[in-house]
Amino acid sequence: MPSPAFTALDAAGLPYRVIRHGPVRSLAEAAAARGVPVPDVVKTIVVRRGEDDHLFVLTPGDRVVSWPKLRHLLGVSRMSMPDAEAARAVTGYERGTITPFGASTAWPVVADERLQGREITLGAGEHGVAVALDADAALAALDATVADVTDPAPAR
Known part of the structure; x- marks a missing residue:
């Protein structure tokens, strides 16, 4: 049975390419397995604003959510x-597979502005598939809100 993500992508009429790469242990491994630079591996972060109030934040792989920027954008403290x-209860997906496409609830989406103008890869609701x-x-x-909501990831 295909992931609800594929059903949602098809319903939206979005052309996409499926990448089946198997298990990965890090973002760098995911980028290598997908054959893309790290920034093109998009992380889908589930954020809780309040009781039964969540949103998805999409960030490039080389960046992290800037909580002050996000709080300011959303007007919350x-x-x-x-x-x-x-996270699984509110999205229908396990951590590491979460995508806004086909989630059990269509929570609002905030996307970092650096995602614009390029091809990206997203989780597809299954481990090892993007x-x-x-x-x-x-x-x-x-219908994402696009804004500057990230900072560079700390060097490892």
Whole structure:
């Protein structure tokens, strides 16, 4: 049975390419397995604003959510990240497979502005599977709010 992500992508009329790469242990491994630079591996972060109020934040692989920027954009003073069990309960997806496409609830989407104008890869609701698609078309289909909401990831 295909992931709900594929059903949602098809329903949106978005052209995409499926990438089946098997298990990966890091973002760098995911980029190598997908054959793309790290920034093109998009992380989908689930953020809790309040009781039964969540959103998806899409960030390039080489960046992290800037909580002050995100709070300012949303006009809130507090947010948190749900644990793995709570994230699955509100999205229908396991951590590491989460995508806004086909989630059990169509939470609002905020996307970092650096995603625009390129091809990106997103989780597809299954471990070891991603989709490559045009970022601008995906953000439009998701009715995403696009803004500067990230900072460079700390060097490791």
